[in-house]
Amino acid sequence: MPLHLHNSLTRRLEPFEPLDPHRVTVYACGPTVYNHVHIGNWSLSLVSDVFVRWLRESGYTVVYVQNITDVEDKIIRDAQAAGEDRATFTKHWADKYLKGMDALGNTAQVDHFPRATDYVHGMVAMIQTLLDSGHAYYADDGSIYFRIASFPTYGELANLDRSMLKAGASGRIKDDEYDKEAVGDFALWKGYVETDGEVYWSPTFTIDGKGLLVKGRPGWHIECSVMSTALLGPSIDVHLGGEDLLFPHHQNEIAQSEAALGKRPFVKYWLHHKHLLVNGAKMSKSKGNFFTLQDLFDRYGKKVAPAFRLLITSGHYRKSLDFTFGGLEAAQKTLHNLGEARERFAKAAGGEEPSDFGAEATAAFTAAMDDDLNSSEALAAVHKLVSEANRLNQDGALAPGQAAAAVALLDKADRVFGLMLSAGTRELTPAQQATVDARAKARSDKDWAEADRLRDVLAAEGILVKDSKDGQAISFA
Ligand SMILES: [Zn+2]
Numbered sequence: 459m460p461l462h463l464h465n466s467l468t469r470r471l472e473p474f475e476p477l478d479p480h481r482v483t484v485y486a487c488g489p490t491v492y493n494h495v496h497i498g499n500w501s502l503s504l505v506s507d508v509f510v511r512w513l514r515e516s517g518y519t520v521v522y523v524q525n526i527t528d529v530e531d532k533i534i535r536d537a538q539a540a541g542e543d544r545a546t547f548t549k550h551w552a553d554k555y556l557k558g559m560d561a562l563g564n565t566a567q568v569d570h571f572p573r574a575t576d577y578v579h580g581m582v583a584m585i586q587t588l589l590d591s592g593h594a595y596y597a598d599d600g601s602i603y604f605r606i607a608s609f610p611t612y613g614e615l616a617n618l619d620r621s622m623l624k625a626g627a628s629g630r631i632k633d634d635e636y637d638k639e640a641v642g643d644f645a646l647w648k649g650y651v652e653t654d655g656e657v658y659w660s661p662t663f664t665i666d667g668k669g670l671l672v673k674g675r676p677g678w679h680i681e682c683s684v685m686s687t688a689l690l691g692p693s694i695d696v697h698l699g700g701e702d703l704l705f706p707h708h709q710n711e712i713a714q715s716e717a718a719l720g721k722r723p724f725v726k727y728w729l730h731h732k733h734l735l736v737n738g739a740k741m742s743k744s745k746g747n748f749f750t751l752q753d754l755f756d757r758y759g760k761k762v763a764p765a766f767r768l769l770i771t772s773g774h775y776r777k778s779l780d781f782t783f784g785g786l787e788a789a790q791k792t793l794h795n796l797g798e799a800r801e802r803f804a805k806a807a808g809g810e811e812p813s814d815f816g817a818e819a820t821a822a823f824t825a826a827m828d829d830d831l832n833s834s835e836a837l838a839a840v841h842k843l844v845s846e847a848n849r850l851n852q853d854g855a856l857a858p859g860q861a862a863a864a865v866a867l868l869d870k871a872d873r874v875f876g877l878m879l880s881a882g883t884r885e886l887t888p889a890q891q892a893t894v895d896a897r898a899k900a901r902s903d904k905d906w907a908e909a910d911r912l913r914d915v916l917a918a919e920g921i922l923v924k925d926s927k928d929g930q931a932i933s934f935a
Pocket of ligand 1: 486
């Protein structure tokens, strides 16, 4: 069975047939950069990462965009509270986010990280198109709204009750975030208010044939429509996001894009990821179960990253996974065992070609991933083959070709899930490479104290440095 995905738009499992089989386009809503990103958001980022890895492993050429929202209600509120301007404030949090992406091994798959404020010109243009076609209007509060009554399929993705839609259609909502009860015309361009401080643009819109300067800022939803269109075109294959984004954010993206661009569907397959639970409950600061990636690193060091990946991958993206520290520690142990097994099998293989010993397990792995990314079943196929190979090895009966087959499947799982099982598949992040280079320089400058300090910095991230007369040799703990 070829790849099938559960499409939130049709609420069905559908065969994956990209619009252009030679160029699959994928967009994932990225973070709003105003604070630490919590592990629930990171789990979504991992699901998108594994999805794109799987497409590439399956032979597709993929263009994958993940945006960074750097202008939005919460950003303005918190930048002011921090006494910083928007640009400085969001750069700080975006940098932190990108470092987390590096640490998790998520950066390499992403082709573009657009920032919303670089696309305001395109947002103004799309809003103008919506004004011209009657899908948008300028209201007496100085903002421009999308007229949901002008878009007959509004509510399709969110499966909204049409009668509720009618009741709400007369209302307007300016906030970026709201729930289904507040359904109404939503803000495309938010007229300036004093609390926006220094955050505004001053475009001129043509409204009823007249030019009007409307000082203000874009609404959150238009940002994704414009960044997606600018980088991937008017129709894309797959859009991913957390289940909380389905309404209103994704519903509004559809309305804006399809109304402005006249292309339907804006997105062929919508994938929504269930929320991560922590200790059996929804994450919240008041419950004390709210954790960031940094919290995990503080407790276990950065080398915990692949175990976090394994833990998230061990569940299905459409089912709530319960994160616990016990679960994370178990994943660390499993990963350690898989790494050791790989080393053992690689030695036993002795350069031999893989036999068909792993054929059944590899087929099961592929079938599971093709079945709406059933990563837990795919991992079960890997564990099964590893156990069989271990059993044979203990009896001294593991043939080199069998060992090579086990290594091949482990390496496949490694590429797809990013488990960093062997030094060969694990790469230094740009920041880590810079530290390695700085240490080489410190050594050539005979600054031994600095070289020792940098060795410790690398060790804390699970990177071991050995010195020889030929320079530094890197290995992974
Ligand atoms: Zn978005």
